[in-house]
Amino acid sequence: QSVLTQPPSVSAAPGQKVTISCSGSSSNIGNNYVSWYQQLPGTAPKLLIYDNNKRPSGIPDRFSGSKSGTSATLGITGLQTGDEADYYCGTWDSSLSAAAGVFGGGTKLTVL
């Protein structure tokens, strides 16, 4: 059971927009920045978003991130078949007794 909660799957048609949610608590998302990763089949995860809404160099602006309270959202516009992948949110959990890096369980994006 992952500390952060993501929907197992989302789907949308090419060209459309999709959002992926990531829910946590005050010890993690509520008081820390969120990052997002894309994992294409058979490959290592790739950084998409860091510090809630910043994109690394080379990541198109079709990808966006936001955070409100104890939840974060990844948005993808202009969906392409190449966006089919698993997406993970991550952050730091500052629990006094169990500080650690944490991830969501992942969301499989299907571009219909």
Next chain:
Amino acid sequence: QVQLQESGPGLVKPSQTLSLTCTVSGGSISSGSYYWSWIRQPAGKGLEWIGRIYTSGSTNYNPSLKSRVTISVDTSKNQFSLKLSSVTAADTAVYYCARGREDYYGSGSYGGYYFDYWGQGTLVTVSS
């Protein structure tokens, strides 16, 4: 361009110690302020953070694995390593090394902990 590469045995017997090394190229492991991290992923499942070692040598471990994990760094070889003791079949996974970081924005303000470079991953199977 920073690159990371995991290496180590692909098969470990139950109760033994899993040992992996991550070789960093394209930059010195001892320069900058980075968290050299290990993350694993069982087949068909999500990512699990194992632990990290800071440039200074301080470490943090996943509480669920803390009693069995040791992460160390060898600056002379530009490598960092993972040791996981008393392994069981539940430790079978693809193991990734990654560079973690927290950006400093000045006036004591830091961003979040995230991973900007990852190794390709190495499958470790625990079986007799």
